[in-house]
Amino acid sequence: MTPAQARTLNALGLLGCCAVLLVAFWYQFRLGEVPCPLCLLQRAAFAAAGVGFALGLRFGPKPSHHAITILSAVAGAFISARQVALHIVPGTGSYGSTLFGLHFYTLALIAFIALVVAAAVLLLLDGTFGAEERTGNKGIGAFPRACLLLFLGVILANAVSTVAECGGGLCPDDPSGYQALDNWLRTRSDPS
Template sequence: MTLLHARTLNALGLLGCCAILLVAFGYQLLLGALPCPLCLLQRAGFAASGFGFALGIRFGPRPSHYGIAILGALVGAAIAARQIALHVVPGTGGYGATLFGLHFYTLTLIAFVALIGAVAVLLLIADTDQPATPPGQGAGLFGTVCLLLFLGVTLANAVSTAAECGIGLCPDDPTRYEALDAWLAR
């Protein structure tokens, strides 16, 4: 596989992480579905996986970059599995919004497992013996756009989390942006 192909596949992986974060952020902003602490940690898992893909776009394919993506997905999958386990007890019901009839944390577990499989395929087909970044070769336009989108989505989620939680613990069942409301009340 050429370096351009590897970067394009990494950009597509990063775009997938961005799409998931954007859908969750859209539900948050447009439908008022504030994320719980476990949901925020799952978003961090997608951001960590996206960081691995971003490194692959910028510096070319490396097992260490894919390792970061896999570790982010493993942590996110464990958190999603924990949240699923909390809601399988009879009488507890689900938490939060649904998409395609499944709660976000269930879809998140499926997405993390798919992400791990995709990275495994990338590890099998990527030529990781290439020099890091040949002179004159950058991320390309598509890669650069994906990197900028990822940066924007990640920063927006960080600002939103700070507005929701402030410097303390996030509420278990958030109903408002506590830090933002406290700042506006001053």
């Protein structure tokens, strides 16, 4: 596999992380589903997994980049498995909407497992490691660059959304709005 092909696979992995976060944003802002603390941690794990793919795009494929993706996805899988366990007992209820008949925390668990498998497959393609040093780094193309910019925008939006919801403190267990943003707006409109 050539370095360009490896970058394309990393770009697709990064695009997958972005897609998950964008779907979560759509549900958050279009349907008014404010994410719970475990949901925010899962989003952070998707962002961290994306960092591994982003490093592979920017600096070429390296085992350490795929290790970042795998470790982040394993952490995210534990977090989503915890949330599945909280809601698996009959009568405990669930949190949020469903997509394809599954709750987002269940879909997140499946996606994290898929990320581990994808990064492991990229590790198996070890012939690409060091190939850029031998052939010369020719930079990244338009598609990988667009994926990187999309990823940066999505994680920045996630950070802003989380600060608006939680501020600098703990996030509410059962959020109903953007606590920090509401407090800030209230102090701005009430000068006394």
